[in-house]
Amino acid sequence: MKAAYSRQQIATRVAQLGRAISKDYAGRTIDVVSILENAFLFAADLVREISPPVVCHFVRSELRQVELGGFERSEIFFSTPPELKGRDVLLVDAILHTGVPQDFLWKRLEECGPRSLTLAVLFDKERDRRVGLQAKYVGFASASKYWVGYGLAGHDGLYRNLPYVATGSKAGESGARRATKRPARKRG
DSSP states (O other), X not given: OOEEEOHHHHHHHHHHHHHHHHHHTTTSOEEEEEEETTTHHHHHHHHHTOOSOEEEEEEEEEEEEEEETTEEEEEEEEOOOOOOTTOEEEEEEEEESSOHHHHHHHHHHXXXXXXXXXXXXXXXXXXXXXXXXXXXXXXXXOOSXXXXXXXXXXXXXXXXXXXXXXXXXXXXXXXXXXXHHSOOOOOO
16 A cells, blocks of 8 residues: 555644644634544544644444335434534544535534534545535545545555555445345245
């Protein structure tokens, strides 16, 4: 696997984002809401670079197949968002791709009545966006590549521990997913 973004490149960019966020939120407390699992390393490094006080919250997303009216469709579920009324909230995720999951969570967070709500991402794949959501803080603008490392998982959850980001192969992962979704054969 070849590194696309080195440990040093990532650290430098995360520090720059931390300084920008610190400047924008000077004198205020920031409630950072991190989406697990892909963003855990990015969020940890980012909050260490933010100088104003930070309160950390974590939400987990889950994609479920739901049957509605005889049709199966995918739906996104998030754990319960924290109480954020009147707070300055920074939503953190690793990759903003289609934007659909983040937009859904964004709307749930807005319902909590925060004073402000902004989004920080390590990678922005704007070309593939399906919704109007934009990140205020972006580590790297990215083409539509499949990234692994620095918290981003490859096939079977591998490579999250890499200290750099590399281009991975989605083919192996999607093949594994298909294999696990096949219905069991009935014995007769």
